[in-house]
Amino acid sequence: MCAGDDTTCPHYELHYRQFKEALDQERRSFMKSAFAAAGGAAAWGGGVSLVTPGMARAAAAQMPAKRSYHHLPATADTVHWGYFSKKLKPQVEIDSGDFITIETLTHHAADDLERMVKGDPGAESVYLWTKDKKGVNRRGAGPEDASLFGRGAGEGLGVHICTGPVFVRGAEPGDVLEVRIVDVAPRPCANPKFSGKAFGSNAAAWWGFHYKDLITEPKPREVITIYEVDATGTRNWAQAVYNFQWTPQTDPFGVVHKTIDYPGVPVDHATVKENHGILKGVRIPIRPHFGVIGLAPKEADIVDSIPPSYTGGNIDNWRIGKGATMYYPVAVEGALLSAGDPHASQGDSEMCGTAIECSLTGTFQLILHKKADLAGTPLEQLDYPMLETQNEWLVHGFSFANYLTELGPKAQSEIYSKSSVDLALRDAFRKMRHFLMTTKKLTEDEAISLITVGCDFGITQVVDGNWGVHAVIRKDIFAGVTA
Template sequence: MKQHILRVSPQTVHWGYFSKVVAPALTVRSGERVTIETLTHHANDDYERMIEGDPGAESVFAWTSEYKAVARRGAGPTTGPLQYGVGEGIGVHLLTGPVAVEGAEPGDVLEVRIVDVQPRPSCGACFAGRCFGSNVAASWGFHYRDLIEEPKPREVVTIFELDTAGEPYARAVYNYVWTPQTDPDGVVHSNIDYPGVRVDHKLVKKRENVLRDVKVPARLHFGTMGVAPAEADYVSSIPPSYTGGNIDDWRAGKGARMYYPVAVAGAHFSVGDPHAAQGDSELGGTAIETSLTGEFEFILHKKHTLAGTILEGLDHPMLETEELWSMYGFTFPNYLAALGPEGQTTVAGHASLDQAMRDAFRKLRRFLMQVHKLSEDEAIALLSVAADFGITQVVDANWGVHGSIRKSVFAER
């Protein structure tokens, strides 16, 4: 089995979008493995802990008044009057890739096995070998218009340290309220509205001893990964859709398998938005955003081989672990098709858990009927007594509900 390594650099990352037109950073064959480095787009919340001294991270985040290593940050406009910067307004996540898979064609299914996940340690002089992440209670969070303490509204950044000596967990180090930050191009960011802006810690007030005596169980996983959609050349990394993307399910970690319907030749798989921990719903807007390195195995399932398998009829992302299968429902299963080119900016205005739940139900019903050969009445009975539906996220514009069925239910089959 051939093993590849894809390190982070300005040439191997793209920021804020999935794309069918960006040249692949790597091409692999079905059955090959790739070790892929990923960076959190929130690393500049604490430059000393998460960027300084790290050649890969420094090269990607480099931004001065004369030079911006990764200029385009989002699927938005690249010319004309830009308020924040190139690609502004649509997409935020740092993604490594794309990885093209030889022979992948629309109608196929790409299986991505997450073989291993490891945290990326700090290289800073004072923090070398330790691992850190950032959680932001942000303006796009579900809570933002429902605060009860002053000042209102506010965005709060909490820096966590990850301990991996035994069973991994995270502890809060400090937090601060976001204050206006000026980027190297002279743009003032009163809110967290453009990715990669370095926080000047002389302008914020650190609050120590936060979340005292609280240990957060670590769930190392990748919040955003998937293949390129066919509907547009550049597609925002924020709303998830039928080809995956920003699903934000903490179960997508070591040992999991994700399945994606291929929409374009080569598939164009990208991965990023690495997380140290997250709960269902990602309520405040982010997880513990950290940097991770994953080992992935790519298996291409050709469309003519899908009949009679669990992948028959699959037109949406699906997760498989040793214990269960999960289907992902969204407000819009394919928001680009439903809302047109403007969907990338308007989908948030339609966000609905009712529609996401309906979509998750329909997808899991189809799975039980087509794969497990149940009648509709049998499937609905089983959904009611054995399936688990949870809120995956309410912060990614196209809200998500996951429907899961345990494999043990079918142990006697």
């Protein structure tokens, strides 16, 4: 159905007006809540946001007088599959302060095409794959000619369907891009058989942390679990529909995939056994978020979408959802933001390999903070992706803070054999120490003590090549601090 994005629709003008009105209402709600939060800054002493009043004024001075709204659909023409690149042509150019709605598709929709692709023109264009044609040919950062493994163009060395990139006018290396997540909604199933529902896939796959620790036969095995989500917003939990064990799948080009080794391979359900009635009575709380939001790195022309790094990417933190704000260091002109890997829900660690991979649509406000305006502010020297919620600040540590630089020419292959939780924990500690010493002006000894008694560390993920640990500190810890 047209959502204000199909100019051939006979009711396009009405649908577009409804879309703009809904977006404007959401924007007003967001700005109202942000204003209320800012009003509480005095009570917290240290301020509710990393953006100081001076930074806000400087950023506002760079914005056009009128905010614009943009809509970026997910189609075969607007996505790049499995990689980031500073060479990609922008899909849209926006000004700082503008709002943009971005449609994102899960790269696991082919696990159940009937529920996650059928009847959806955008998804169908992306997932198109016949013996003669693929809607999106390159899937990953590997060679186009599949000369490494014979899997397909891109070799699956990078798996996420990323919508974008978005070019932010005026963005330059050294700046910081503030990304406010205004809204997140599931993409409704377009198949009339499943009206009002959305679906997602969880893959317990060969790259999962659990894979070599199975206790029941057959071993090893990969298992897909399909979950149902209420797309109307009435129900805030997901439930399992069925699961099946992966069997060798032959793609339309004739390549056999014994394991889940290439994204978008259509599963022939005549070759698998669907087990229904699983996880009876279990309700999974919905936590819609984006596993991937990131800017283009500068170090290589094509970068695998799987390992996260200093410009963000595949962080896989369930807290990166509605109401949260992310801060990213800009590495290339225009920032080149892309979003993808949408999740209905996930626990810390993403243990078995994926979350509930479910297509989502997000609305964002992008605000540019120029390098010249960052001196003496909490965002000065920010060289990693940082998350802010209404109540917490959170830093993301990785096994290698910038693996593309630290591991040299073979970084994109070596990262998969060199990661550890120990390294990620140390990086998270160092980033939190730096944050407290610079933002809160603590001594190193004060920061270390506070980290130990007031900071929570969690395992973000252990499946993305560059493993992640996050460090969380509550804002109200500083309630007694005076200006």
